[in-house]
Amino acid sequence: MPSVGKNIVRLAEAILISYPLCDWCLGRHFPSFKGEDDETKGRMVRGAVKAEIKEGQCFICQGIMHSLKDSSSKVLELLRDYEFNEFLVGAKLPKEVVEREDDLRARFKLRGGEAIKSAITREIGKKIASSTNKKVNFRSPDMTVLMDFVSGAISLNPKPLFVYGRYLKKARGLPQKRRKCRECGGKGCHECDYTGFMREVSVEQILAQMLTERFKGKGTKFTWVGGESAESLVLGSGRPFYAEINETKLRRLDRPEMFKEQDGIVPKEIRIIDKKPRGSPGFIVTVSARVKFDEEVNEDKLNTLKEVLQNFEVKVVPLRKKVFTKKIYSFDVKLIDGKEAEMLFRCDGGLNIKKFIGGSNSGLREEGVLEITPNVSELMGVGANCEVFDVLDVEVLGE
Ligand SMILES: [Zn+2]
Ligand SMILES: [Zn+2]
Structure with missing residues (x-):
């Protein structure tokens, strides 16, 4: 010493x-x-x-x-x-x-x-x-x-925990996102159990609950890869999502784990990732849409539409942003009866499906899209309306 x-x-x-x-x-x-x-x-x-x-x-x-x-x-x-x-x-x-x-x-x-x-x-x-x-x-x-x-x-x-996963939606009527509590506007109050969100079932609410329970965390923030309407199903490989989970006690997922189906929502491929992606990643969707026409149409008309819409670009005119284009890669259509058809297509993610089919018919100004042109109604010369569409597949670009 x-x-x-x-x-x-x-x-x-x-x-x-x-x-x-x-x-x-x-x-x-x-x-x-x-x-x-x-x-x-x-x-x-x-x-x-x-x-x-x-x-x-x-x-x-x-x-x-x-x-x-x-x-x-x-x-x-x-x-x-x-x-x-x-x-x-x-x-x-x-x-x-x-x-x-x-x-x-x-x-x-x-x-x-x-x-x-x-x-x-x-x-x-x-x-x-x-x-x-x-x-x-x-x-x-x-x-x-x-x-x-x-x-x-x-x-x-x-540190916040980042998770990637996909979900299938097998039941109609669930909105994708949680809505803010009407009473407190998201701050948290007695009415919403201090969550800041409405007490209603949504894809987000189900996934958030599942993830916070599994990892013993507090809050979740989601980054979605596109969205669907409450009435839509999500099938095939499911829709991808990213979640940031805060204040988690657990942060390991050693082997692929089965998360249970709840209210028609099936979580899949959940895994931990290093960080969340910057912004929303680009993606391509395959969609099946149920369409009603204002008047009877025949097979010829649909076949012409089918030919036109292969590798076809449409212009999207939003209310306050710059005009951009979206691509339809492939298109197929089946007549159910004279006034109803099933359309199947693969297109760039983020294309407003109802607007693309209905054109000015669909009145979706509130979603911020003024016009998609040309659209199915325009191309056919017949008013068309998308009743409901289902998502059959979502491919994330670069994945
Ligand atoms: Zn001292
Ligand atoms: Zn509240």
């Missing part, structure tokens, strides 16, 4: 006469003295000076360093409920603690020693690492522990 040099003893004596310091706060200010850790160094320097101290009387920390053992046990207790891989510890200290340390350093020209805040976070980090076998990560930890020494609170902040 190194012996404590004369200069250090002299300086320590000068400090300790007027400023009682605990072993940690003493050892920390002698970076040139190589020892195991601050506490051991402090004990050796104190021994050489023969100064004593009562617990909690440290001029700088007033007992905080002593309490870290307890704080660490509390953190470990709380962390038990959480899954995480890498963590980071942050600390909030009373201003006076930092000021007292700065004053003392200035007064005795103490240089190069670690600041109390980093000593604290390092100390707690060491305890967590050795008990959990997890590593500290400064850049993107999936768990951040915040120790507030002002209020005494410890808060655990898991």
Whole structure:
């Protein structure tokens, strides 16, 4: 063991006469003295000076360093409920603690020693690492522990969890998205059970509940890959979605897991991803639409339509945005009776199906689309109306 040099003893004596310091706060200010850790160094320097101290009387920390053992046990207790891989510890200290340390350093020209805040976070980090076998990560930890020494609170902040999945919708009548609570406008009130959303079943509500229960999280935010109307089914491989789940206790999905069907919604291919996509990814949909005509049509008319609509581009004129085009890749149609047909087509995602079939017939101004041209009504010269459409497949571009 190194012996404590004369200069250090002299300086320590000068400090300790007027400023009682605990072993940690003493050892920390002698970076040139190589020892195991601050506490051991402090004990050796104190021994050489023969100064004593009562617990909690440290001029700088007033007992905080002593309490870290307890704080660490509390953190470990709380962390038990959480899954995480890498963590980071942050600390909030009373201003006076930092000021007292700065004053003392200035007064005795103490240089190069670690600041109390980093000593604290390092100390707690060491305890967590050795008990959990997890590593500290400064850049993107999936768990951040915040120790507030002002209020005494410890808060655990898991990184949001990102999930990708698809869903099938086998029952009609469910809207895709949750609507904000009419009473509170989304803030959360008694009426909505403090969720901020209407108490009604929707695809979003079902998936959100499933995911928050599975991962023991609090809130969810969805990024959809297109949408369908409440009356539409989603079949085939299902519609993809991305979800951000906040404050999750769990964040592992070791093997493909079966999520149960609920109210006609079947979640599929749920997996954890690193981050959510920027914006909505491009996609192509295959749709089957039930169409009613204003007057009788014959097979010839439908066959002409079928020929025209192969690899066909339409212009979408939104209410307030720039005009853009969408493509119909393939098209097929079957007459059911003279005034009704089933149309099957594969087209760019985001094309408003009802508007594309009905044209100005469909009155969908409220959805922000003024006109799609040419549209099926226009091309046939007969008013057509899409009663209901189902999504048969959704292909995400680049997936
Ligand atoms: Zn101290
Ligand atoms: Zn409410």
